[in-house]
Amino acid sequence: MIKLPTVSLAAIGYEKFLWKNITELLKTGMLIIGIYYCRKIYKKLDDLQKKIDKGEQDKYDFQKKFEYSLDKIKATIDKGEQDKYKIKQEKELNKEIEQLKKEIERKKAQFKSAWREIPLYADWRKEEFQTVKLTLDAATAHPALFLSEEGRIVTWQEPCQELPSSPERFVSIPCVLGQLYVSSGRYFWEVEVQDAHSWDLGVCRNNVARTGRVTMSPQNGFRVIRLYDGEYWGLTSPETSLTLKEKPCRVGVFLDYEAGDVSFYNMTDESHIYTFSKQAFYGGLRPLFRLWSSDSGPLVIVQVEENTTML
Missing domain, CATH: 1.20.5 (Single alpha-helices involved in coiled-coils or other helix-helix interfaces)
Incomplete structure (x- = not known):
């Protein structure tokens, strides 16, 4: 207070x-x-x-x-x-790309198998192959066959020549091989047949039999077509009869080693003649030429001037 x-x-x-x-x-x-x-x-x-x-x-x-x-x-x-x-999208995109690649490869395979039905494909196909200046190997020639000096022409000669014996020389069948030895790659050459009416053309393994009884067939190392007595044959087992629209003046040989493919074309009209079913090659291959008799006519390897390799 x-x-x-x-x-x-x-x-x-x-x-x-x-x-x-x-x-x-x-x-x-x-x-x-x-x-x-x-x-x-x-x-x-x-x-x-x-x-x-x-x-x-x-x-x-x-x-x-x-x-x-x-x-x-x-x-x-x-x-x-x-x-x-994004990762999911990338995975899906990569998967689509792989599918597209497979589809492209499938289409390419279809395209390669379809070339046989295309008349002008021979001319196109030459772009994929190495064209060679091919010559003949005298060491392999049967004694009845005469080779030109430059090694591009083979004709029948009677009587047979006396030639030195050699394990490389054909004795039982009148054949001669080309100098080309193929163990890989793609090669093309042309042979002028003109009026020759009995011949064999193709390729064979380098080690085919040259003596004794020889049957030309894929099983024995030969991939060869034949003209004999006006008829054309593929030397399969058994032989395949061939029908050509036009008689060839030149025959083109296409050899694809990796694909196991040997194909023949009539270079006169660029039409397909025959293809041996694809089978893997084993060992080196060489071009093969055969005449049947004195009236067979010559076989001439066509001289190619550009973008070639002498073999």
Whole structure:
């Protein structure tokens, strides 16, 4: 309880100081005190509000950071999903590419097998083969066969020549081999037959039998076609009769070692004559030429001047 300073007031000449005035004074003091405490309360409230506001700001900042982190996590997840989708797409694309490659290879195989039905394909096919300046190997020639000096023409000669014996020379059948030895690659040559009416043309293994009884067939190492007595044959086992639309003046021989393919064309009209069924070759192959008698006529290897290799 507040004590009233009545003695002090009397001492300074306020004897008649009214209680009313004292009451007013007390009210004034109480007001001042009230104002003071109100200010303190207000300040506390203000500090509290600031703390609340700061808490709200911290809460807001935390929420923003949390949302940002969530966005980053979501973005990472989305990127992972996108990467996963890209990988899946790449796998599917690679699979489609492989399927396309297989389809292309299948089409190429179909195209290669279809060339036999295309009359002019012989001329196109020469672009895929190495054309050679082929010559004949005198060491392999049967004694009844006479070779020209340049080694490009073979004719029948009677009586037979006296030639030195050699394991390379044909004795039982009148054949001669070309100088070309093939163990890989693709080769093409042309032979002029003109009016020759009995001949064999093709390829054989380098080690075929040259003496004794020899049967020309793929099983014995020969891939050969024959003209005899006006009829054309593929020397398979048994022999295959061939029908030609036009008599050839030149015969083209296409040898593809890796494919196991030997094909013959009539170069007069570019038509296909015959292809031996594809079978793997073993060992080296050489061109083969045969005449049957003195009236067979000559066989002439066509001289090619450009983009060739002498063999």
